[in-house]
Amino acid sequence: MTSPIPVRPLPRTSENSLLADAGSGTRVEFRGIVKDYGATRVLHGLDLDIAPGEFVSLLGPSGCGKTTALRVLAGLEQATDGVVMLGGTDVSAVPTNKRDIGMVFQSYSLFPHLRVIDNTAFGLLRRKVAKPEAVRRSHDALALVGLDHLADRFPHQLSGGQQQRVALARALVTEPRVLLLDEPLSALDAKVRVQLRDEIRRIQLRLGITTVFVTHDQEEALAVSDRIAVMNAGRIEQIGTPEELYLHPATPGVAAFVGLSSLVSGVAEGSSVRVWGEVLPLAGDAMTGDVEVFVRPENVRLVAADGVEATVLESTFLGSFRRTLVRTADGTHVRVQHPASERVEFDDRVRIAIDPEPVSVRPTA
Amino acid sequence: MNRLAPSRATRLVIGILVGAFFVIPMLSTFLYTLRDGDGFSLVHWAALADPEKASAYAPIWVGLGNSLVLAVVTVAIVLFLLAPTMILVHLRFPRLRPGFEFLVLLPISIPAIVLVVGLAPIYREIGRMLGTGAWTLAFAYGITVLPFAYRAIQASIDAVDIRTLSEAARSLGAGWGAVVVRVIAPNLRPGLLAASLISVAVVLGEFTIASLLNRQVFQTALVVVKNTDGYAAAVFTLLALAFAFVLLIVIGLAGRIRVGKAES
Numbered sequence: 001m002t003s004p005i006p007v008r009p010l011p012r013t014s015e016n017s018l019l020a021d022a023g024s025g026t027r028v029e030f031r032g033i034v035k036d037y038g039a040t041r042v043l044h045g046l047d048l049d050i051a052p053g054e055f056v057s058l059l060g061p062s063g064c065g066k067t068t069a070l071r072v073l074a075g076l077e078q079a080t081d082g083v084v085m086l087g088g089t090d091v092s093a094v095p096t097n098k099r100d101i102g103m104v105f106q107s108y109s110l111f112p113h114l115r116v117i118d119n120t121a122f123g124l125l126r127r128k129v130a131k132p133e134a135v136r137r138s139h140d141a142l143a144l145v146g147l148d149h150l151a152d153r154f155p156h157q158l159s160g161g162q163q164q165r166v167a168l169a170r171a172l173v174t175e176p177r178v179l180l181l182d183e184p185l186s187a188l189d190a191k192v193r194v195q196l197r198d199e200i201r202r203i204q205l206r207l208g209i210t211t212v213f214v215t216h217d218q219e220e221a222l223a224v225s226d227r228i229a230v231m232n233a234g235r236i237e238q239i240g241t242p243e244e245l246y247l248h249p250a251t252p253g254v255a256a257f258v259g260l261s262s263l264v265s266g267v268a269e270g271s272s273v274r275v276w277g278e279v280l281p282l283a284g285d286a287m288t289g290d291v292e293v294f295v296r297p298e299n300v301r302l303v304a305a306d307g308v309e310a311t312v313l314e315s316t317f318l319g320s321f322r323r324t325l326v327r328t329a330d331g332t333h334v335r336v337q338h339p340a341s342e343r344v345e346f347d348d349r350v351r352i353a354i355d356p357e358p359v360s361v362r363p364t365a
Numbered sequence: 366m367n368r369l370a371p372s373r374a375t376r377l378v379i380g381i382l383v384g385a386f387f388v389i390p391m392l393s394t395f396l397y398t399l400r401d402g403d404g405f406s407l408v409h410w411a412a413l414a415d416p417e418k419a420s421a422y423a424p425i426w427v428g429l430g431n432s433l434v435l436a437v438v439t440v441a442i443v444l445f446l447l448a449p450t451m452i453l454v455h456l457r458f459p460r461l462r463p464g465f466e467f468l469v470l471l472p473i474s475i476p477a478i479v480l481v482v483g484l485a486p487i488y489r490e491i492g493r494m495l496g497t498g499a500w501t502l503a504f505a506y507g508i509t510v511l512p513f514a515y516r517a518i519q520a521s522i523d524a525v526d527i528r529t530l531s532e533a534a535r536s537l538g539a540g541w542g543a544v545v546v547r548v549i550a551p552n553l554r555p556g557l558l559a560a561s562l563i564s565v566a567v568v569l570g571e572f573t574i575a576s577l578l579n580r581q582v583f584q585t586a587l588v589v590v591k592n593t594d595g596y597a598a599a600v601f602t603l604l605a606l607a608f609a610f611v612l613l614i615v616i617g618l619a620g621r622i623r624v625g626k627a628e629s
Contacts, residue, residue, distance in 0.1 A: 076536075096532075097536075103532075108529075109526075109530060109533040111534070111548055113551040122539070122547075123538050126538040171536070171537075174538065
């Protein structure tokens with residue numbers, strides 16, 4: 001408690017002191033992180049290298065270890081083995097309050113007994129920043145999230161979205177080395193979720209702060225991330241840009257989790273796979289035998305002749321396009337994305353064909 | 366209409382019966398303090414300020430002073446020993462909670478007279494080490510108030526997500542001291558206040574332990590005075606009841622006041 005966390009002096013180049021810091025990011029490294037809870041191993045040697053200023057999402061189903069990884073980075077959990085590096089320094093033994101991080105939690109975490117402005121000033125006061133300076137910088141941070149006018153309110157007087165914005169301002173005001181977001185949007189309703197998601201990304205880009213974002217919502221991860229680490233059962237299955245994950249999923253797990261896919265049976269023939277009489281290139285390693293193929297809705301189209309016969313089960317209008325669920329003669333359900341002008345209704349007979357795009361497959365169980 | 370609710374008349378009867386149960390003894394005591402020969406007067410109340418009777422009432426004032434010191438020490442035990450332990454168990458050792466809860470609630474099921482049998486030899490040791498001052502009784506009272514204080518504080522802990530709040534505070538650079546003092550304690554304020562007031566009420570109401578351990582406190586002094594002046598004892602009893610009543614109202618109000626004060 002004796003040595004306060006250093007507050008880096010900043011060049012005051014703009015009116016908002018927070019924005020003056022743009023461009024300084026910190027490298028974050030996980031090196032072989034293992035975490036056991038009793039006899040259960042939840043992280044199996046996690047390795048992840050995050051570049052300064054990068055926005056990386058940890059994406060996966062609940063229980064995949066993504067939150068544990070974040071908490072190990074925050075120092076809220078002690079890794080059983082492995083090293084966490086911040087800016088090239090091993091911080092594994094550094095307690096949470098000395099790691100110089102900013103964190104936004106899934107549940108509302110504002111201090112209920114403090115006004116908004118005192119919430120945001122909390123971290124600065126703990127760093128021995130003088131009160132007037134702390135208040136001024138808190139107003140800057142609140143302005144950044146567009147809530148400066150609510151500075152005198154108490155948390156219970158704010159909506160959920162406003163509370164998470166204040167939590168974001170509170171996490172950023174100390175100009176931390178890394179911003180940790182633990183499913184900060186999951187308690188919010190859909191519209192606010194999208195707004196705040198885009199705002200987090202906008203602010204992150206302006207500040208240039210290294211950010212780790214934990215989410216189970218693949219759409220969220222695809223929308224905001226520089227890179228996404230897809231996790232499953234305590235391991236990273238694939239790490240890449242949103243485009244790479246979506247177009248070239250390395251494993252069936254990634255294919256199933258990122259984006260919408262239908263499972264269609266096919267026969268693998270080395271580096272290609274035969275589906276409905278079409279030969280498609282294989283996205284992953286070569287293999288042979290019966291497989292299940294992950295087919296994206298946008299790679300299936302309605303055709304007038306040829307193709308596979310199917311019956312329409314449901315069709316949903318989604319603005320510029322329609323997404324239609326059909327059932328083929330062998331009982332396979334397939335999602336088709338097609339122009340809204342091609343109207344189909346329940347029980348219609350249609351014909352579908354698949355585009356020759358690379359696909360991922362998994363052996364038939 | 367709620368068919369299960371008792372009728373208006375039934376409710377009235379229940380209200381009157383329960384009210385009478387509480388009011389009659391107090392009213393009788395009050396009337397008793399007003400008796401003056403065959404008539405009524407305030408002479409016994411006025412006697413409290415009478416210098417001639419001061420020596421007769423002296424034990425009560427000494428006892429009251431001792432009781433107040435005891436109350437302060439007991440509340441300190443609750444706030445600085447029980448509350449931090451509960452926070453620690455909640456945050457760091459949640460698996461200890463069932464055992465801890467059992468232990469803490471145990472004193473409620475042990476009669477004071479039984480407790481004294483065990484406490485007597487311990488207090489012989491305490492007397493040798495710390496003297497026989499009345500304040501040492503606080504150790505025993507610290508145990509007897511545990512169940513009441515525990516329930517009051519636990520209710521507040523369960524109402525606030527102190528785990529997330531303390532993690533948020535830690536991530537903002539607060540050490541454990543700042544977490545407890547600046548974040549957890551203010552949010553547990555209603556529970557801590559209620560626990561303190563209940564502790565005071567228990568300390569001012571306990572007789573068996575104080576009497577059998579030969580400590581002079583308010584309650585034991587009351588018995589001493591009663592032997593010489595029954596009227597005075599009744600007056601003090603009423604005052605003590607009124608004090609407890611005010612305490613209960615304060616607890617009720619404290620629970621309702623919204624936590625909310627600026628940190629400045």
